Amino acid sequence: MKVSQLYVYPIKSLRPTTITEGILTTRGFQYDRHFMLLKVIAAEDGSGTTTLRNMHVPHFPEMALFHTDIEYPHKGKHSGKLIITYHPPPSEPAPKHLETNRLEIPLQPDPQSLKPLRVVMHQSSTTGYNMGAEYNDWFSSCFGYPVVLAYLGPNSREVLGTLSPAKQDKKSALRTIRESLTRPDRKWERVLPILIVASGINIFLQGGTLFRDGITPQTAGYLKPTLLFTASAAVLALVLYYFYTQHAKNEDRITFADCAPYLVISETSVDNVSARLPEGEDMDRTKFRPNIVITGAGEAFEEDFWEALAVDAGVGRGSPKLLLTGNCVRCQSLNVDYETGKMGTGESGAVLKKLMKDRRVDSGAKYSPVFGRYAFLELKSEGISLRVGDEVTVAEKGTRRSTFDWPGLTN
DSSP: OEEEEEEEOSBTTSOOEEESEEEEETTEETTTTOEEEEEEEEOTTSSOOEEEEEOOTTTOGGGGGEEEEEEOOBTTTBSOEEEEEEOOOTTSOOOTTOSOSEEEEESSOOGGGSEEEEEEETTEEEEEEEOOHHHHHHHHHHHTSOEEEEEOTTOOEEOOTTOSHHHHSOOOHHHHHHHHHHTTTOTHHHHHHHHHHHHHHHHHHHHHHHHHTTOOTTTOGGGHHHHHHHHHHHHHHHHHHHHHHHHHHHOOEESSSSSOSEEEEEHHHHHHHHTTSOTTOOOOGGGGOOSEEEEOOSSTTGGGGEEEEEEEOOTTTOOOEEEEEEEEEOOGGGGEETTTTEEOOGGGGGHHHHHHTTOOOOGGGTTSOEEEEEEEEOGGGTTOEEETTOEEEEEEEOSSOOOOOOTTOOO
């Protein structure tokens, strides 16, 4: 098998950028889903207050009208830029207030110059940054309603459920403690250092008081339990903080992607879907939102059982490994007509229904069909490049399908 296509989605739910080579990171390809759009919803009571709603293509099919391209950074020239081109439906005129159908966005904006905002995707929250009027107004003109372009910056989101490879390992007692302490907002990590310092100061002050008053440990027996408790609390806090920081270094995190850093699909399975459409119609593989497309699989949907893929990246580039941990359950996004920016009509607008007949194979999402596998990068593969044409082998294969258990995903 080989890698046949690679895709990056710089702005979530817009059309992808096709690449021939991408740098693999534990949080996805470089620049993948580092931006997202949110619709501004005005309060119905006329108070002037607003809320922000995440925009996803199944709920806002007009997002398919935006094409993306990336100009990667070059030393001594520029830090890179993202180019968005708006293609109105052929039967509709361009919006009246749209001066140009092309927008350039810095690929790596400075978060310090932007206003922070909270973004919650499927119960997994993070801090994003409002890109400001210059970019928000252009998108708002295209959509015909107010939107905000959010940038992720250096932040990331927690991987919920057990999709994360680390979470699929057997949990230790310390890990159970860590998870209970860190959910949902991880505020304790800011408190622990304070507790550690406070405990140390308390021990120092109490010891100083005893010394000043001439009280020896033999005559201060009644104070021993207090000192012992304080010291024990400090030690426990130090131990917990150490294990947290050590685990956090290797913790799986994601960007504005739904569930995982990568989505892998098979060309053979795409062909199976195309065969369900009328003669002459082919399934657009990008509607499955893949990052990595594999060609050469012997049977359709055999990837349901793939647990790890090993890539032969060639001499001098290393051999990255992808850990496939869960199925991708599908929604109405498969029915979107990418040319009109609306839900499709006819057979191409009923792809989800067609897959319902025989692809509801995950007991964790029994009402949704499965297509493709979520993947994470093995830690030691960080920074290796993946290219179209690289050979791929199934390094690990399961005997039964995995069970989808992402608690916050709703379509």
